[in-house]
């Protein structure tokens with residue numbers, strides 16, 4: 041479970057998150073809201089990329105302020121732009137990077153990389169230069185590089201923004217099939233239809249928190 045207790049955050053004078061109290065227990069949680077409403081800031085709190093100025097964020101009881109390394113192993117983060125995430129020249133090397141950092145035995149690294157390549161149909165691209173992949177393939181590689189670390193939670197920050205319709209569907213299917221808990225920040229409301237819960241942000245507060253049918257409809261009405 042992810043818990044937020046009285047979380048506040050400012051950037052300079054500007055309050056960006058204002059008193060968030062939340063328990064996330066569902067497998068699929070969507071996060072929507074207008075530009076600048078605080079969604080990405082919220083997402084970055086969940087794996088300790090950002091520590092709140094006030095309040096606490098707990099992941100299965102681990103505090104992002106004091107247990108940052110352990111939290112980062114539990115919570116994977118998929119960025120909007122996979123170029124920010126792909127660090128090594130080939131697909132295979134990129135997938136192995138985090139596992140090698142964990143100092144796993146080479147046979148284990150290799151087995152987990154092979155399984156990850158199979159899972160997303162990337163086997164033929166094993167030795168391909170990562171920077172030459174298409175946008176959709178890069179996004180799947182970025183997701184695979186997170187999955188290969190076997191986190192319990194995965195946070196996605198606008199994962200479909202750069203994708204065409206076909207790749208959007210592929211990514212939606214990939215998210216749908218994840219055994220992990222997924223928390224997805226997006227402007228792509230279609231992606232959230234079969235989710236368990238949707239949070240609607242406005243000016244750093246959660247103004248709606250409900251099942252998608254209710255939350256998304258009210259959100260669309262509020263934006264009209």
Ligand SMILES: Nc1ncnc2c1ncn2[C@@H]1O[C@H](COP(=O)(O)OP(=O)(O)OP(=O)(O)O)[C@@H](O)[C@H]1O
Pocket residue numbers: 051052056073074075076077078079080081082
């Ligand atoms: N590192 C930063 N330094 C200063 N201000 C920031 C920083 N990151 C975000 N902000 C500001 O905080 C506010 C909330 O930003 P955030 O990225 O969380 O919004 P968002 O809801 O994800 O928006 P969008 O839908 O446009 O991506 C914005 O006003 C933004 O300019």
